Amino acid sequence: MGSTIRSAVGLGVIAFFLATIPGEVWTVLLIANLRTNPNIPWCVAAMGLLLWAMWRYLDGDGPPRSTSEARHRLLRAVPVSLPVFVRAVIGGLLGLAALAGFWIVLLQLVRLPARVLPDFSKYPLITVTSVLLTSCLVSSVPEETAFRGYFQNFLERKVPATIAIIISSVVMAPAHCLTQGFVWPVVLFYFLVDSMLGVIANLTKSILPGIAVHFIGLLVFFTLIWPEDATRILGREAVATRWLWIHVAQIVICGILALIIFSRLRATRQWPAQPA
Numbered sequence: 408m409g410s411t412i413r414s415a416v417g418l419g420v421i422a423f424f425l426a427t428i429p430g431e432v433w434t435v436l437l438i439a440n441l442r443t444n445p446n447i448p449w450c451v452a453a454m455g456l457l458l459w460a461m462w463r464y465l466d467g468d469g470p471p472r473s474t475s476e477a478r479h480r481l482l483r484a485v486p487v488s489l490p491v492f493v494r495a496v497i498g499g500l501l502g503l504a505a506l507a508g509f510w511i512v513l514l515q516l517v518r519l520p521a522r523v524l525p526d527f528s529k530y531p532l533i534t535v536t537s538v539l540l541t542s543c544l545v546s547s548v549p550e551e552t553a554f555r556g557y558f559q560n561f562l563e564r565k566v567p568a569t570i571a572i573i574i575s576s577v578v579m580a581p582a583h584c585l586t587q588g589f590v591w592p593v594v595l596f597y598f599l600v601d602s603m604l605g606v607i608a609n610l611t612k613s614i615l616p617g618i619a620v621h622f623i624g625l626l627v628f629f630t631l632i633w634p635e636d637a638t639r640i641l642g643r644e645a646v647a648t649r650w651l652w653i654h655v656a657q658i659v660i661c662g663i664l665a666l667i668i669f670s671r672l673r674a675t676r677q678w679p680a681q682p683a
Contacts, residue, residue, distance in 0.1 A: 411565055418561050419578045425465075425553035427582050432457065433545045437538060445530050451537045458548055465552050482556045485613045491672065492619075495611050498668035499620030501661045502603045506596070506624075507632055508657035513592045514636055515645035539629060547621035554579050554601070555608035555617050563609065572605035600624075603665075610672045 433454050440450035463469065467479035487495070513519075527535045554575050562571035576598050583597040607617045645651050 418558055422553035422558040426550045429545050429549040445534055448534045448537045451541045454541055481560050482552055483560050483613055487611050487613050491611055492616050494672050495607050495616035496619050498665050499607050501665035503624040505658045505662035506600055508654040510596055511654045515639050515641055515651055517592045543622050543625040546625050547618055551614045551618045551621055555604055556614045559605055568609045572602055575605055576601035
């Protein structure tokens with residue numbers, strides 16, 4: 408028992424750094440790129456190579472060879488059947504729609520520090536587009552590999568899946584709070600997001616559907632949700648508007664539909680093919 412706890416703690420620390428360090432590296436590369444030659448987004452290619460190397464190593468490539476098989480199993484980046492993948496992604500997107508509504512309602516009822524997004528209006532379209540897509544990859548791929556892959560996968564072998572998902576989501580919370588703020592609405596929102604992604608990984612036994620959902624969710628929030636946060640009506644004025652109640656309906660309807668799809672996915676239990 409003691410060795411299991413030590414292993415879990417050690418793996419949790421490793422997962423935390425695997426999920427956060429790529430974002431710090433990306434920030435440094437992006438700033439350097441924008442200061443030197445913003446017309447050529449070389450930071451995208453550099454970060455892409457780093458993510459590819461990270462993925463390959465975590466999937467078992469590279470030394471030491473004695474840990475290759477363990478790394479490959481822990482990552483669980485295994486293919487799933489098309490019906491399972493589509494069902495998991497649709498359920499995840501419905502869950503994201505519910506959570507987007509939850510974020511908007513939460514922001515209108517609880518005053519939070521405004522999220523300041525970088526101003527890319529003075530940069531070329533190709534730079535803005537490639538940087539946006541890479542930012543979504545940098546935030547989704549490392550987190551899914553580190554937490555829904557390595558950490559949660561390890562925990563699921565030791566404790567019930569529900570406990571594994573909760574622990575993984577709690578351990579990930581400080582990483583979100585470092586950039587979003589240590590306030591309870593932010594903690595609650597990201598706990599729900601991470602728990603949903605954890606459910607997808609558990610039901611499909613693969614991180615691939617979760618990466619797709621995570622990437623699309625970030626793209627939606629970067630382009631449609633967060634840019635509007637500073638202009639949202641707050642408090643009693645918000646309650647008096649129809650839009651707040653439309654978003655409440657969005658939470659309920661999309662949340663119920665997501666739960667139905669996840670429950671059917673759990674019932675079918677169409678497991679992915681085992682890696683060779």
